[in-house]
Amino acid sequence: MSRDRWVSASMPYLAPRVKGQSDAWSAELEESGRRGGQVVIHAGEVPASSAVAELLGLSEAEAVVVRRRVMYLGDEPSELTDTYYPVQIARETRLAGTAKIRGGAVTLLAELGWVGVRVREDVVARMPSAEERDVLNTASDEPVLQLTRLTLDRDDHPIQVDHMVMPAHRQQLRYEMRIGE
Amino acid sequence: MPRAEEEAVDRRSLHERIAADLRDDIMSGQLEPGAKLPSTVQLKARFDASNATVQKALQLLKEERLVVGRAGAAVTVREHRQRTIRPASYMAPAAPGEPYRWLAAAEKQGARARSRLLDVAQVVPPADVAAALNLQAGGKAALRHQLLLIDNEPVELVKSYYPLEIARGTAITERRRIAGGTPALLAELGHPPRLSVDKVSARVPTQEQYRALRLPSDLPVLRTLRVVYSDDERPIEATVMVKAGHLYELQYEFAAE
Numbered sequence: 263m264s265r266d267r268w269v270s271a272s273m274p275y276l277a278p279r280v281k282g283q284s285d286a287w288s289a290e291l292e293e294s295g296r297r298g299g300q301v302v303i304h305a306g307e308v309p310a311s312s313a314v315a316e317l318l319g320l321s322e323a324e325a326v327v328v329r330r331r332v333m334y335l336g337d338e339p340s341e342l343t344d345t346y347y348p349v350q351i352a353r354e355t356r357l358a359g360t361a362k363i364r365g366g367a368v369t370l371l372a373e374l375g376w377v378g379v380r381v382r383e384d385v386v387a388r389m390p391s392a393e394e395r396d397v398l399n400t401a402s403d404e405p406v407l408q409l410t411r412l413t414l415d416r417d418d419h420p421i422q423v424d425h426m427v428m429p430a431h432r433q434q435l436r437y438e439m440r441i442g443e
Numbered sequence: 444m445p446r447a448e449e450e451a452v453d454r455r456s457l458h459e460r461i462a463a464d465l466r467d468d469i470m471s472g473q474l475e476p477g478a479k480l481p482s483t484v485q486l487k488a489r490f491d492a493s494n495a496t497v498q499k500a501l502q503l504l505k506e507e508r509l510v511v512g513r514a515g516a517a518v519t520v521r522e523h524r525q526r527t528i529r530p531a532s533y534m535a536p537a538a539p540g541e542p543y544r545w546l547a548a549a550e551k552q553g554a555r556a557r558s559r560l561l562d563v564a565q566v567v568p569p570a571d572v573a574a575a576l577n578l579q580a581g582g583k584a585a586l587r588h589q590l591l592l593i594d595n596e597p598v599e600l601v602k603s604y605y606p607l608e609i610a611r612g613t614a615i616t617e618r619r620r621i622a623g624g625t626p627a628l629l630a631e632l633g634h635p636p637r638l639s640v641d642k643v644s645a646r647v648p649t650q651e652q653y654r655a656l657r658l659p660s661d662l663p664v665l666r667t668l669r670v671v672y673s674d675d676e677r678p679i680e681a682t683v684m685v686k687a688g689h690l691y692e693l694q695y696e697f698a699a700e
Contacts, residue, residue, distance in 0.1 A: 441639060
């Protein structure tokens with residue numbers, strides 16, 4: 263069971279891919295020898311929730327661009343990911359559309375001049391809402407891991423917020439740290 | 444949007460579902476610390492529920508230490524409901540004479556924090572710990588089992604395992620507190636911590652965790668398996684940390700290479 267687990271490491275998601283390289287998620291899948299994919303279920307502008315607004319340094323209900331995706335591992339949904347961008351970054355770009363972005367959103371962001379250099383991730387465990395349980399197809403008493411990732415550029419400006427919800431039985435997070443450096 | 448053939452049925456009772464929605468409002472910050480919860484009348488209307496059901500939902504949240512309130516007074520969101528743990532701050536060895544960093548940080552926030560040593564033993568660890576420490580099948584490790592308390596409430600159950608070659612004959616196998624903490628001791632013993640790898644998961648609490656953390660209801664726990672390596676990638680410690688999910692969040696910060 264534990265051998266089967268997908269160990270998620272966030273670092274590759276910071277780096278833009280070089281030309282012709284697949285996005286970080288696809289690369290991670292290939293490496294693990296597993297099939298998977300993602301479906302963009304919505305992309306466009308929405309009013310920011312208080313939590314998203316605070317992280318992006320905006321006022322509540324100010325417009326943000328959201329990309330809502332379901333990630334699949336094999337045939338199983340493995341993650342719900344909502345990514346939020348300030349409108350001055352993503353409005354009228356491919357980030358605001360549902361078409362697949364070659365090389366991934368991070369690469370497109372870099373082409374647009376926005377490169378993340380620092381990340382803060384908050385992790386909590388909770389029970390899923392009825393809707394999340396429905397989409398993630400979780401067991402009745404299965405908790406979820408919720409990961410909120412804030413990405414900052416070199417001037418410490420927030421450029422992206424990811425809100426991820428993962429089934430506890432299928433996902434864990436991995437963090438490595440060098441000590442005393 | 445992918446969806447099941449039929450809408451999934453929420454089998455939880457109404458008061459549990461009401462508590463779940465209010466809990467989400469609290470955890471997400473929609474209802475801030477110190478804020479009043481909507482009145483019973485408002486909650487009855489919002490959830491189409493009886494007075495008794497609303498009271499049962501509120502009782503659940505009180506037991507979870509998320510809200511406080513007496514009969515006849517408004518129910519409010521507790522201050523400091525969810526503590527943020529930043530693992531990076533606790534990795535380096537504490538300076539001699541300094542208390543365990545985690546507890547020191549909690550004290551800085553004005554709380555009274557302490558640890559209680561529950562057990563020191565030689566045991567066959569769980570499979571993931573045994574694998575992390577490169578133990579042979581059925582091999583034993585030195586265990587130090589602790590409960591951390593803040594303001595006398597149990598908040599975290601900690602089981603640290605050490606290879607016997609490292610722990611034997613040291614303070615690690617003695618049933619008393621290790622002055623300065625184990626990272627400092629390991630460094631003194633010639634095994635300075637160099638790399639730490641955390642694997643974080645959400646779990647349904649085991650019976651032991653449920654009792655030790657005095658969990659109020661069916662809430663998940665955050666489980667961290669931390670493996671600490673010294674030079675030459677030698678594992679020197681594997682620790683399983685279990686925290687009540689509704690009281691804690693973990694925060695990791697890192698930068699691009």
